[in-house]
Every structure is written in C-alpha cells, then in structure tokens.
Amino acid sequence: MLAGLAAAGCTPDAAPLQGGWVGTHPERGHRLRGELPAGEGPLKKADVVIVGAGIAGLAAARALAGRGVDVAVLDLEDQAGGNSRGHRVAGLPCPLGAHYLPLPGPDAHEVQQLLAELGLSRQVLGRTEWDERHLCHSPQERLFIDGEWHEGLLPPAEHGTTREQYRRFSALVSQAQRNAGFAMPTRRARWTATHAELDAQTFAAWLDRAALTDTRLRWYLDYCCRDDFGANADGVSAWAGLHYFASRHGFHAPGDEAGEREPVLTWAEGNGWLSARLAEPLRERLHLGRAVLRVTEGKHGVELLAWNEATGAPERWQARAVVMATPLFIASRLLAAPPDALRQAAGQLRYAPWLTANLALREPLLARPGAPPAWDNVRYGTTALGYVNARHQSLNPTPRAPLLTAYFALPTAQRGELLKQPWQHWAKVVIDELAQTHPDLPGKIERIDLCRFGHAMSIPTPGLRGLTALAALNEARGRVVFAHSDLAGYSVFEEAYTAGVGAAARVRL
Incomplete structure (x- = not known):
C-alpha cells in the first residue's frame, strides 16, 4: 500500500504528482x-x-x-x-486513443486511396510499396510472462497441449476464411447462414465447443477481443472473434511458415x-x-x-x-x-469505456530479462492492454527516456466510476499496473495525462x-x-x- 501511495505522490516527502484529465469533456x-x-x-x-x-x-x-x-x-x-x-506531453507528441492502422486489405478501397493520397504508399510495377518511415519499427511487440520479456504477444507454448491448440485454432481460422468469407470493411463480405450462426453465440462458447480451452490461448484471445472490441471473448460474438483474425492477418501458430504478424502503420501521435x-x-x-x-x-x-x-x-x-x-x-x-x-x-448497442494515460518519464526504465523494449508491451495475465512507447518511431539514436501510452478497456460497470473519480485515483490504477513489470517506474514519472472515453467502442x-x-x-x-x-x-x-x-x-x- 505504501508503494501505491508513493506512486500517487502522497507520501510526506514526495512531490505532488503532476497531471490531469485531457482530451474529452x-x-x-x-x-x-x-x-x-x-x-x-x-x-x-x-x-x-x-x-x-x-x-x-x-x-x-x-x-x-x-x-x-x-x-x-x-x-x-x-x-x-x-x-x-x-496529444503532447512535455512538448512531445503521443496518442490519446487509437495508435495504429493495419495495412489495408484488398477490400478497403477507400482507405487504400486515402493512404496513397497522403503519400504513405505508391504503386510500383503493380505492387504497393509503403513508406518505411511510417511502418512500425522493430522490435514491434513483446510479452512479459514467466518473469521475463518474450518477443511477440502470443504466449510461448509451455507444453505440447498449448502448441496443439494454437495449431487447431489456426486451422479453424483458415477454414473460416475459405468457407465463410470475411472482409474489412465487414460489409464487403456476403452475409450467409454460417455468419448468422456464428453471430448468434459468444466467441467463448464457440471456443468451448471446439475444445479450445488452453489457458494461454484463451488469455491471448481475450486480449485480442479487448483490444479491438472492448470486451472479453464471453462478451463478443463468435463472428467478431473470428473476424478479428480472418479479415486481416489470420492466426499463425509458433513455427508457422505462413509468416509474421502483418506490419502496421504508426506514428508518435x-x-x-x-x-x-x-x-x-x-x-x-x-x-x-x-x-x-x-x-x-x-x-x-x-x-x-x-x-x-x-x-x-x-x-x-x-x-x-x-x-x-x-x-x-x-x-x-x-x-x-x-x-x-x-x-x-x-x-x-453496448459500449466499452476506455482510459488512456500518457506518462512522461525523467529517465529510462531499468532493463528486465528477455526481449528488449518494443513499441507495444503487454503483461500476461492482466486485463490491461499494455503500453506503447510514443518515441519508438523516432530516428534519433540518442538514448532518451520513453514516453509511454497505457491503454485500459474497462468493464461497462465502471463507466460511472471513470467519470466520478478524480484523475489521481485513475493515475494510481495506471501506475500500479505498470509497476508490475517496471518496479522503478513510479519514482521516474515527470507527468501523467489521462483521457477518458465513456462510450469509446461499440461491442459486437x-x-x-x-x-x-x-x-x-x-x-x-x-x-x-x-x-x-x-x-x-x-x-x-x-x-x-x-x-x-x-x-x-x-x-x-
């Protein structure tokens, strides 16, 4: 408890925490x-x-x-x-909400045209070439699990059962892509009885029927649903859960030669x-x-x-x-x-409330075992969505303190609390979560700006x-x-x- 109070700047010797609500009214x-x-x-x-x-x-x-x-x-x-x-914190750009855009697929004609007009892509010999300055730099993602950082967000398979379930889910996603059809935007795919059947049940129920119950797989799928939809697999439809993968990059089990996760476009803000x-x-x-x-x-x-x-x-x-x-x-x-x-x-329609927090730090965080700092950083087992480093895309090689943007998709029952509690309350929630992977973070915060979205995302x-x-x-x-x-x-x-x-x-x- 004392550590939490110190993080919020409430100990007798600590300077008051600088920050507040920004962005929405x-x-x-x-x-x-x-x-x-x-x-x-x-x-x-x-x-x-x-x-x-x-x-x-x-x-x-x-x-x-x-x-x-x-x-x-x-x-x-x-x-x-x-x-x-x-937004800007300490004069530096950072996001208030959405922080990346996957490369648009063949059905997203309007988005493709927009990105070309903004100079992000060009056609060369019939192929799309992307301006690499705007593609997410490596390393892109890492997961804190078993006491260390691992590359990528898919939890490492600790035993054969996990690997087998990863492969089976990958096969089911591929089957859905072939037999049902998914598109982004969604209405570019013809709606069929198969889609309606998926839409009538929760994603969690569909996974249960497929005997996909591995703890690590289910945590990862819950994380993906919270990331795009603001709710766990038991709160979204099976259509939505499959659409997340089948309309974009698919699902690739470890060792799958189909490739890495699709690159994304991102910027400091x-x-x-x-x-x-x-x-x-x-x-x-x-x-x-x-x-x-x-x-x-x-x-x-x-x-x-x-x-x-x-x-x-x-x-x-x-x-x-x-x-x-x-x-x-x-x-x-x-x-x-x-x-x-x-x-x-x-x-x-039901909506997920969201909280984002931008934390300017005075100095770099201490290194933890495993993979090096990445753009997107997530802790296994948490319901928080992790944080991104707004300085990750910088081409300046000089070591500097990171500017972290943390994301939380909150249960709908917490919407009232999000509006009523002072910013210091939510700052402590954010700091306590990040301190699980970075115990030195609370003492290095220069400022924290928080943004609340009471009805941020419609839940499918x-x-x-x-x-x-x-x-x-x-x-x-x-x-x-x-x-x-x-x-x-x-x-x-x-x-x-x-x-x-x-x-x-x-x-x-």
Missing part, C-alpha cells in the same frame, strides 16, 4: 440530459452539416468538399479526430497523425466546441440547435441535408424524429452484426444519413472511414 455530452436552452441564437447555413468530427465525419466532409459542396462540421470537442486524436491530415484541409469548415442538442428534419431541409461552448450561447444551423456521424445512441437522442431502425440499433455482442436495422441504416439515403463505425457493430478506423465516404455518396442534395 463529458459534461458537454451530458447537456443532452437537460432542457433545451431558451433563445434561438444566430443563424448559420451550409449545404450539408456533419454532426461529429471523428474519422467518419471527417471522411464524409472530405468527400463532399471534394465535390464542391458547402460543408460545415460540428463537434462538441475542441479538437477533431474523435477516438483518433493526438498514433492515428492522430491521420486525423490531423484529414482535418487540416477542412479547417475553415470545422466548428469545434459545438454541442449539438437537436436535429429536426423539415419539408425543405434540416434545422439544428447547437450550444457554442466558447460564447456560452445557443446557435442555429440550417442545411439542405445532415450527416449524423455520431455514435448511434447519440444520433437517436439528437433527432427529433428518429427512424425505427435507428431506435432499434441504438437499443442493441451476439446478434448485433446480423441486425437488420444496422443493414437499413447502412443503406439509408435522403436528407439525413448516418456515418459511424457503429454501423459495422465495432470500432476501427477502416469501418469509420468507409462509412463516412459511403454516407457522402448517399446524402440527398
């Missing part, structure tokens, strides 16, 4: 719970108003602006990017690098610090009521059409007359992906259309960006 979102403000405020107009400046909203704005459409983007936060924003480049050309069209309170579709257009956080006053908007690029449960509250499909989908619970209401919202055309990763039932960049581009094509002008 939950109180702004909670304006929806109160009465609408009196007074109408100034009137502003645009051809299309996009509600939400996350990846989907920025993608829709980019597509519409490219066609010469007058676009305005409203967001309650002071920085565009949603869950893909960057994580996917904030991408969102900043999406937002920059739109800067004159971005209206940040606007909490939208009501969206009303009329006979000839759409009217919106927003709260301007800077002026502390209401603001009215008129548009020919609106793109709702918010989580679906928010869209259902904002629309004066939400469609039945939206009500149904919003009622089914059983039955969600096959919901007819989601299919209807994905295809909706008209004066009000929807764009968000929620439309895929889970939250990743590829789904959000593709949803935004698709919404821009379906909106009626």
Whole structure:
C-alpha cells in the first residue's frame, strides 16, 4: 500500500504528482440530459452539416468538399479526430486513443486511396510499396510472462497441449476464411447462414465447443477481443472473434511458415497523425466546441440547435441535408424524429469505456530479462492492454527516456466510476499496473495525462452484426444519413472511414 501511495505522490516527502484529465469533456455530452436552452441564437447555413468530427465525419466532409459542396462540421470537442486524436506531453507528441492502422486489405478501397493520397504508399510495377518511415519499427511487440520479456504477444507454448491448440485454432481460422468469407470493411463480405450462426453465440462458447480451452490461448484471445472490441471473448460474438483474425492477418501458430504478424502503420501521435491530415484541409469548415442538442428534419431541409461552448450561447444551423456521424445512441437522442431502425440499433448497442494515460518519464526504465523494449508491451495475465512507447518511431539514436501510452478497456460497470473519480485515483490504477513489470517506474514519472472515453467502442455482442436495422441504416439515403463505425457493430478506423465516404455518396442534395 505504501508503494501505491508513493506512486500517487502522497507520501510526506514526495512531490505532488503532476497531471490531469485531457482530451474529452463529458459534461458537454451530458447537456443532452437537460432542457433545451431558451433563445434561438444566430443563424448559420451550409449545404450539408456533419454532426461529429471523428474519422467518419471527417471522411464524409472530405468527400463532399471534394465535390464542391458547402460543408460545415460540428463537434462538441475542441479538437477533431474523435477516438483518433493526438496529444503532447512535455512538448512531445503521443496518442490519446487509437495508435495504429493495419495495412489495408484488398477490400478497403477507400482507405487504400486515402493512404496513397497522403503519400504513405505508391504503386510500383503493380505492387504497393509503403513508406518505411511510417511502418512500425522493430522490435514491434513483446510479452512479459514467466518473469521475463518474450518477443511477440502470443504466449510461448509451455507444453505440447498449448502448441496443439494454437495449431487447431489456426486451422479453424483458415477454414473460416475459405468457407465463410470475411472482409474489412465487414460489409464487403456476403452475409450467409454460417455468419448468422456464428453471430448468434459468444466467441467463448464457440471456443468451448471446439475444445479450445488452453489457458494461454484463451488469455491471448481475450486480449485480442479487448483490444479491438472492448470486451472479453464471453462478451463478443463468435463472428467478431473470428473476424478479428480472418479479415486481416489470420492466426499463425509458433513455427508457422505462413509468416509474421502483418506490419502496421504508426506514428508518435498514433492515428492522430491521420486525423490531423484529414482535418487540416477542412479547417475553415470545422466548428469545434459545438454541442449539438437537436436535429429536426423539415419539408425543405434540416434545422439544428447547437450550444457554442466558447460564447456560452445557443446557435442555429440550417442545411439542405445532415450527416449524423455520431455514435448511434447519440444520433437517436439528437433527432427529433428518429427512424425505427435507428431506435432499434441504438437499443442493441453496448459500449466499452476506455482510459488512456500518457506518462512522461525523467529517465529510462531499468532493463528486465528477455526481449528488449518494443513499441507495444503487454503483461500476461492482466486485463490491461499494455503500453506503447510514443518515441519508438523516432530516428534519433540518442538514448532518451520513453514516453509511454497505457491503454485500459474497462468493464461497462465502471463507466460511472471513470467519470466520478478524480484523475489521481485513475493515475494510481495506471501506475500500479505498470509497476508490475517496471518496479522503478513510479519514482521516474515527470507527468501523467489521462483521457477518458465513456462510450469509446461499440461491442459486437451476439446478434448485433446480423441486425437488420444496422443493414437499413447502412443503406439509408435522403436528407439525413448516418456515418459511424457503429454501423459495422465495432470500432476501427477502416469501418469509420468507409462509412463516412459511403454516407457522402448517399446524402440527398
């Protein structure tokens, strides 16, 4: 207990811990719970108003602006990017949320085009070549297990049973790729009775039926589900659990000649690098610090009521059409007359709260046995998601203290605690977790900035992906259309960006 208090800067001789909450303003979102403000405020107009400046909203704005459409983007936060924003601690860039992007597969046409336009890839003799400065440098991943660091995140097989289960799960993933078909974005794969059967059960139940019960395999699969979906294998569908592997890199057992894990793109500020480049050309069209309170579709257009956080006053908007690029449960509250499909989908969705923490250290951490420091570092047996080193991509060879970004996908029951407890409480949670692998870390912290996302990720619970209401919202055309990763039932960049581009094509002008 004394060590924990010292970590939080509470001993008589310790300097107070420097840090605080950054990045999000939950109180702004909670304006929806109160009465609408009196007074109408100034009137502003645009051809299309996009509600939400996350990846989907920025993608829709980019597509519409490219066609010469007058676009305005409203967001309650002071920085565009949603869950893909960057931050700075002690003058150094670091992520607030999503921190990498897998190389897009053959079905992610829109994302491929974006990355090419941003100069990250080029075509040479019919093949895609990636700018190696933006690919994750080696070593990429390591796992702390059995008292030392091991290369990669898959736990080493301690006995033959573990190796056999790794191989069997690898074979089942390959079989699912061949026989059922999976794609990223998910709706590029035809939905079949096989998918529906997988979607109707939990991933944990499917694994039990396959007699895949090895402790190390199950921990790893739980970790993967928390990483992409915010919940363990017993909280997501079997479709989602297989989709994680089958839509991307597959699952490779140790010694499998099929290869290493697919490389990923990453930056010091994580996917904030991408969102900043999406937002920059739109800067004159971005209206940040606007909490939208009501969206009303009329006979000839759409009217919106927003709260301007800077002026502390209401603001009215008129548009020919609106793109709702918010989580679906928010869209259902904002629309004066939400469609039945939206009500149904919003009622089914469940969200995982997330906590991220950026820790600036005064000096390097002491080395532990095993593999050297990597970009992604995870402790076996924990429910935390580990940490990345924001300085890993630096080409400067001078030894420097790391800047760590730690990730926590919290149980939904802890959402209230995440909002109510002071930042010092959560700082201690973070520090105590990291001290399990780095006992010297508490005494080396210069500053810790924490960011909380109350509804960070939609969890692909059983039955969600096959919901007819989601299919209807994905295809909706008209004066009000929807764009968000929620439309895929889970939250990743590829789904959000593709949803935004698709919404821009379906909106009626």
